[in-house]
Amino acid sequence: MNKIRTPLLHFAVWLAIILLFVLISSQRGRIEDALVIFGYFGLLNVAIFYINYLYILPKYLNSRRYLGCALSILFLILFSGIVKYSLAWLFADIVLVRGHMHNQIIPFWEYYIGTVVTGMFFVFLSTAVKFSVDWFVNEKIRKNLENEKLTAELAFLKSQINPHFLFNSLNNIYSLAYQRSDKTPAAILKLSEIMRYMLQESNESQVELNKEIRYLENYIELQKLRFRNDDFVRISIEGTDRDQTIVPLILIPFVENAFKHGLVTDSGCPIEISIRIEKGRLAFSVVNQKSGQNKDRTSGIGLSNVRRRLELLYHNRYTLEINDSKDCYQCKLVLEL
Structure with missing residues (x-):
């Protein structure tokens, strides 16, 4: 059940976030522009989140390869910036323009630095979620192990009570029987x-x-x-x-x-x-x-x-x-x- 519930929860959260930004952005311009900006590029940011969350962090952190993890995250952020700028050229009249008349083209480095900052944010977000989820999972496992240990220890202690008491009582009855x-x-x-x-x-x-x-x-x-x-x-x-x-x-x-x-x-x-x-x-x-x-x-x-x-x-x-x-x-x- 959790295997189905977790992906559905993730999908619902991301869909709600993207639709919220599309709705806000559409009030300032055409809804087609908003769909391009927060659809294409929103999905790219979501991809950054899950590449780090599902692949980089589990692969490198679990084996304590911290340098490899840092280099992989850096490559992901820099490469995603190039992909975003390449896609931006396809919608240059929507994404790469600014000014009141929309006649100024955003320079490459200015746009690229903005994508890097955005990528860093989603990497940080996915890392925070990963650590939080792992902490809750580990805490649940720890409590289950403690409960299992407690149950086993109590069962052992109780198993000592009955033979101990029975031994003493039988001794008493034996004394009575011996005395007829x-x-x-x-x-x-x-x-x-x-x-x-x-x-x-x-x-x-x-x-x-x-x-x-x-x-x-x-x-x-x-x-x-x-x-x-x-x-x-x-x-x-x-x-x-x-x-x-x-x-x-x-x-x-x-x-x-x-x-x-x-x-x-x-x-x-x-x-x-x-x-x-x-x-x-x-x-x-x-x-x-x-x-x-x-x-x-x-x-x-x-x-x-x-x-x-x-x-x-x-x-x-x-x-x-x-x-x-x-x-x-x-x-x-x-x-x-």
Whole structure:
């Protein structure tokens, strides 16, 4: 479609310019004279434009042969002046005369210098158009490449989330099964619900905030099945505007990190998870006491992953504060939804 639209646009612009000058010039004399001046010579100037635009610039500039480009443009301007003067002799009584009585012949050099200046103008115009078009084309290509790179990087980051989470959850269920716990079937059911969300919803670029929160609650319930005391974790949710959307699986790494490295056996020092929902804004925080044991040497995967996703998807629309003290770990995330 663009291959047809671009030539038609060029043709329409040039036709409009030539007809405009013919109309203006015909008001000062015969329309036949105007057609000769702005028809023949207008078309010659258009030819100068496209010889430079379609042949000289692509041939020499793309291969960085700047001297050849300059010499070719100079030859084009000088040769076109000779062609114009030769044609002018065919219409000498229209083109090469001046004065009130039209009885003065324009000298060769005076007319030739005028054609050179005109040729320089159309060369400059075609060069400016060429650089402008190339810039827009290159900018479009650059943005497409950036989008493709971004899509590929996000796909890679998301591919890391599912196996990482699944690995930790299966470890938990394995512990329950090894202990022959009655909680094992419930844990498997919870994991099934979580995996359904990850498979069906996380492929979308945005999901309802309500679904993401429900996903977090399921994960917390799955973790509670491992312990006798449910008081080791407290979650508070404020705000009812849950119809807003959020990038899926963006909050889970913080909660998962708290369960892996937090103190989860002391109800006096519970994991505290807070979600505050406002119009267009989400405030999320997780606080946990450290257990003193590094349960997972690969723990950096989750948080480094989510940092990168935040930067890609919420650039300049989020703040993340992490306070890592000796006994306590706290993260605060604010998203502009």
